[in-house]
């Protein structure tokens with residue numbers, strides 16, 4: 001592998017993209033002419049973009065990607081908190097924040113540990129099995145907390161995988177059809193859940209909104225947890241392979257996530273001409289917001305940026321870390337051979353997240 005990633009979309013799967021990110025952070029802003037996109041890289045530029053009402057999560061004229069518009073997947077996507085701005089976003093955000101705050105994290109960690117323990121006991125403790133756990137657990141732990149039947153958790157994680165594939169930039173028509181079918185099945189399954197415990201908290205928080213908003217955002221939370229959760233868990237395993245570290249300590253997570261981030265960038269669409277952190281942007285411009293570069297900016301405050309900042313910052317941070325801690329506990333108990341796992345480790349070619357694979361040839 002070359003010393004410098006070929007372009008920004010290959011940085012998250014490069015073995016050491018951090019000198020590249022630091023050099024971008026020092027420039028603050030950079031226009032990538034080959035991709036036709038602005039890169040906001042310094043901490044100041046990243047914060048300015050994330051805080052600016054002129055920078056939206058979707059292009060103004062395209063609230064839903066045209067390829068899925070009109071399908072059940074497009075309708076669901078269009079209702080996600082993550083994909084809205086303005087007053088609609090504020091109302092959904094209050095409801096989702098209140099719902100997520102209603103889940104005791106110790107319980108979530110214990111339940112994730114139990115699910116992970118069961119998953120690991122079902123076969124040989126190989127790299128492939130651990131890859132399977134990484135794909136299964138973030139979605140399964142969240143679904144279990146919502147009251148999903150245990151027997152249906154694997155299918156739920158697989159359906160979310162199909163939704164992720166359908167929304168990837170390189171998805172074809174077949175992937176979109178499968179994603180739409182998976183989306184419909186998940187909505188049906190969500191509607192059939194008993195509505196007790198944590199799900200009751202969601203219903204209460206969504207009282208002023210409609211049922212379709214609730215169902216879409218439950219599915220949205222499952223979707224958001226998958227790739228980022230896989231990145232988080234696979235990073236924690238890789239760091240454990242390098243040396244023992246105390247994953248029970250919150251400060252250790254922040255330090256490590258700053259030095260070796262999981263979520264490398266997010267995207268914004270400029271809705272009106274604006275000047276941000278000394279850079280003029282025009283309506284219609286796109287900005288890649290380099291969270292990984294901002295975290296490493298020598299002129300920044302030296303903090304991890306993995307969970308974003310500003311009005312779209314991740315409401316699932318505490319839960320995601322609890323799930324990862326549960327997994328590590330189960331892996332310790334199962335006697336994982338941490339350093340052996342590193343020997344076959346590769347990075348998946350996913351542009352915005354750093355996700356490791358430990359099993360030889362295991363696809364996703």
Ligand code: HEM
Pocket residue numbers: 057081082083093096138142220221222224225228229231232262263266267305306307308309311312313314315316317319320
């Ligand atoms: C239980 C797992 C998770 C859930 C339920 C969850 C949920 C969400 C939701 C609903 C949003 C949209 C918030 C908004 O637009 O107002 C969001 C945003 C975000 N999440 Fe998470 N998330 C999870 C795990 C993670 C993990 C593990 C990471 C990083 C390692 C992460 C990083 C982010 C970032 C960076 C954003 C902001 C994106 C942006 O500003 O464009 N999330 N998350």
